[in-house]
Amino acid sequence: MIKSLPHSRVGIQRIPLLLLLASLTLLASCSxxxxxxxxxxxxxxxxxxxxxxxxxxxxxxxxxxxxxxxxxxxxxxxxxxxxxxxxxxxxxxxxxxxxxxxxxxxxxxxxxxxxPKDSLTLYDIGNAYMQLKEFDKAAKSYSEAIDNSESFTEAHYNLAICYLNTGQRAEAQSIYEWLLKKNNYLAVSLQKHFKKDTIR
The missing domain is CATH 1.25.40.10 (Tetratricopeptide repeat domain)
Incomplete structure (x- = not known):
């Protein structure tokens, strides 16, 4: 039988405290x-x-x-x-x-x-157009961002949302299948939009 050292239990009990302190330090540095x-x-x-x-x-x-x-x-x-x-x-x-x-x-x-090929700015333009509900313009910006950065998963996701809002369900489905391989979190979120689209 191996006896555990009393010090190791104290050390293990302090881990959550250390994690909390590290988190607070990180949060404090953000603002x-x-x-x-x-x-x-x-x-x-x-x-x-x-x-x-x-x-x-x-x-x-x-x-x-x-x-x-x-x-x-x-x-x-x-x-x-x-x-x-x-x-x-x-x-x-x-x-x-x-x-x-x-x-x-x-x-x-x-x-x-x-x-002109700054993917992040093209993405931001797409986001602004999406907020204005100008989905065709948003889709164009997201597509350009993707052309410059193929693995930009968030741009793919938002492009699929635009497609759903403009009735291009097959294109959105294609992106959904691509996201399943790349980013399961975004794919699951997109799946919720498909369900909303079906309800409409």
Missing amino acids: SSPSDLKTLQQQVWKNPKDAGAYMLLGNGYARSERYSEAAEAYKSALAINPKLDEANHALGAVAFNQKNYTESLKYFQKHLEHA
């Missing part, structure tokens, strides 16, 4: 605290001509869901450096998060002018 934002603001005040500092400040505001302030910071970055294309994408994301989908399209399309 900007007021002191982090103050530090970023100070960087902007010290270097008012630094577009990168404005981008970091905008990102901090966006993480804190202070979208109006984030947009102002990104616009300031663009005023300093009009070729700072990531600011256009960031402005599109801020507008999208504020549910201003038409405005987000303007910025995403401006970003796309400089990076």
